[in-house]
Each structure stands twice: as C-alpha cells, then as structure tokens.
Amino acid sequence: MVNAKGYISSNFTKSFLTIFLPFFLIISLVYLVKISSLTSKIQISFTELITLYSYAVPDIIFYTLPLSFIAALANVLVKLSTDNELIALYALGLKANKVLKGLLYLSILFSLLLMAISFLGMPLSKQFYKSFTTAKKSEAKLNILPGKLGQKFGDYYIYVKEKKKDKFSNIVIYNRTDKNVEQFFSSLEGKLNKKNGVTSLLLNDGYGYTYSDIKLQQAKYQSLEVYDHNQKKNFQFEDIIAYWSKAKTDKKIMHRVLFFAFVSLIPILALYPVASFTMINPRYQPNRSFIVIFAVTLLLYLTASSLEKWGTLPILILTLLSILMFGKWLFKKRVEKYF
Template sequence: MAKVKGYLLSNFTKSFLTLFLPFFMVVSIIYVLKISNLSYKTNLDFKDFLTLFIFVLPYIFFATIPLTFLGAVINTLSKLSEENELIAIFALGYSPLKILFYFFGVGVLFSALLIIVTLFILPIADQKMRNFESKKIYEAKLRILPKKLSQSFGKHHIFIEENINGEFKNITMFTNQDKNYLQILFANSGSFEKENKRSYLNLNSGTLYRYKDENFQI
C-alpha cells in the first residue's frame, strides 16, 4: 500500500514540476508587463523592478498552483491509464474512488497553503506594493531633468540647466494660470526640500516677473 502511494506521489510530483514552470512563466510575463507599464511612468531601475516582482510573487503562486495541481492530476491519471498501470493498481485492491481520495488529500494540503497565502501573505504584499508604487510615482513627479522642456511642477513649467546631486542650477519657472495672470521666475540655484511629508522647491537668488491685470511687476 505504501509503495502504491509512493508511486502515485512520484508520478504526480513529476507532472506537477513539469507543468509548474510553464504556468509560472506565463503568469510571470503578465505581471512583468504590468510592472513595465509602471516602469515606463516612473523610470524604475533594475533593483526597483526586482523589488516589485518580489511583491507580486504571492499573486503568481496563487494563480499558478491551482492550475498546476489540476493539470498534474489529469496528466498523472492519463499517463497511468495509457500505460495500463491503473489496471495493475486496481488489481491490488485500489478502487478509483480511493485513488481520487489520495489526490484529494494532496489538494487539501495545497488549499491550506493557498489559504495561508490569501489571509496573511497577500495583504502584506499588496500593502507594500501599493506603498512602493506610490513612493515611486511621487518621486517621478519630483524628477526634473536638465535641459528638457515642458516639465511640470504643480501648476508651473520648469526648466533647469544642470542637476548636480539634487542641486539645480539656472532655473526658469513659468506660470500661466489665465490670460490675465502670467509670471516667470529666474533663480541661480534650488533644491527639493521636505517638511511634514510634503515637498517644496527651495530657490536661491531668484527674480520674479509678474504680469497681472495689465500690470507688470518685478
């Protein structure tokens, strides 16, 4: 009896491992494409990309394991049937219901694993992933590239000539809220500062030109 169970387990394990990798790759590609979409918006480096992929691993396993288990059971029974090994197992006193009950026991173990993933791992991974995405999107909004036009900072358009370790040089900011209000600001230097979880642009040695209601001010 133990040898029959071991034989069934051996065949099931081979089928499971054979199917798991293709299913894992397919589901991984789907999530990699989703991560790539975020990478396009925020310019993620390889380390950030790998961090996000680790966060989505529980989702990949959650989608892959049930499909692989079902496919492995079908493939195992089909292979045993084709090679007439099921007949030999039946001759040893194993009924079809008993064989299915054995696979049912394996399924219960996988179900318990998925329940643990669902109740404990997925919520943590989801929260960390959302926080990481929010952080990267926030950082992307604060990323100002040198000598690039049409960059926005809030309601302002900004242009810088240099960015030396976070220190901006020769800054130009233009604001056009409506036709009766225009302002342009020139500053020698500036940098992003944080206060109470909010960021602002601290400018040095600047001159502001403002046009409002047909009046020009400096």
C-alpha cells in the same frame, strides 16, 4: 495501500512540476514585461526590478497553481489507467475511492496553500508593490532635469539651465493661476527642500511678475519658497485583518473574497469530476484528458468570475456544496460503481 498512495503521489508530483514550471515561467515573463513598462515613467535598477517581480510571485502562483493541479491530476490518472496500473490496484482489492484518497489529501494541502497565498500573501505583496511604485513616482517628480522644457513642480512649470545635486542655477517658473492671470518667476539659484514629507523649491535673488489683460506687477525678492502641494501622501499599510474587514461595507472587496475562496478550493472541487473521466478502463473507454482539463477548468473559472461579479456568501456556500455533491455523484456513477 500506503505504498500505493505513495506511488500515486510520486507520479502526481512529477506530472505537476512538469506542467507548473512552464506555466510559471510564461506568466513570469508577462509580469516582467509589465513591470519593465514602468521604466517609461520611473527609473528602476535591475535589483529594484527583481524586487518588484518578487511582489508579483504570489499572484503568479495563485493563478497558475489551480490550472496546473487540474492538468496534472488528469494526466497522472490517465497515464496510470492506460498503463493498466490502476487495473492492477483494483485487482489487488483496492477500491477506486481508496486509490483516490491519497490525491484527496494532496488537494486539501494545495487548497490550504492557495488560501494562505490569497488571503495573506497577496494583500501584503500588493501593498508592497504599490508603496514601492508610489515612492518611485514621487522621486521621479522631483527629478528636475536641466535644459528640459515642460517639467512640472506642483502646479508650476519649471525650467533650469544647470543642476548640481539638489541645487539649480538660472531658474524660470511659470504658473497660470486663472484664465486671465499668469505668473512668471526667474531666479539665479535655488535648491530643493524636503521637510515633514512636503517638498519645496527655495529660490534666491530673483524677480517675479504677475500680469493680466489690464496690468503688470513686478516684485524683487531675495528668497521665495514654492511648495509642491500636489504630492501624494505616503502610502499607508494595512494589516491583514484591517484589509479584509472592509469587505463588510465594500462590495468590491467582498466579491474579491468570494473569488479567492472559490479559486483556493478548486483543487478539492476538481478532484472528483476530473477523476470521473480519467480513471478509465483503456480497453473500453477513450482518453479524453484534454477535453476534461479544458471543460473542468472553464466551468470552474466561469463560476469564480460569476461569484466575483454577482456572488454573495450564501451563494458561494450553495455553489461549493453543489459542485462537491455533483462531483461525488458523478464519480460514484462512472467509476466507483465498477471499481
């Protein structure tokens, strides 16, 4: 019996990798295209691109692994059935339920892996991703280019003729404080300062003008410091417990918890329904593995989506128990009764 479990597990592993790797690569390409679109807003190097991709890996695994498990499970059971290998195991005295027990252990391991990814890996990776992009966007705001019009620094529009590192020359700043009041500053030189997370532009030797419909004011200054008050605060990381504890008051996070929990348990939930239609006698029962994969995947993910929108904890528990009981009943009626 041990050898039979090992043989079935070995076949499942080969089938799973054959399905999972192409799915993983295809979804990875989608994420890479999405990450590459950020280059229109921020400048990132190839190393930073790979770093951002690494933050997306938990998401990719989480969404591809359950589907790959269902497809691999259906394919391996159908293959063993059509090759008459399951029939041989039944003839040796192994019951169908015992044959499936090795795959049950695998489904539990897959569910535990998905739980770890969804409740530990994904919150951290999303925070790393958001922190990285926030920092890069903040840098992009400070990347003032010489000779370019329409650049913003806080509430001000700025134009510089020349730039050397953080120092500028021939600077012009425009600001509209009110509907009828505008400000205009010019300076021979200036530089960027950053202190305690607040960025400012220090101007030297210039003139400032404030004008409205009825008056014009002029001022000469030796130094003038303009602050960027629109900068976002640095991203604050949350530990796992703090992150998920918000589910008590935030319905959106609570629904996310329900969705993650249900999807993580899909390998266990799908085991008996899939086996009910793929552990067949090839002489009398046709191969409907594609229909089984499609139907089971569709129903489980529709249920997960419904839980994410309208679910509660009691509904989740009731749904899980109902699917498990129905799957077990279906397996007993279609397979265990005969084998």
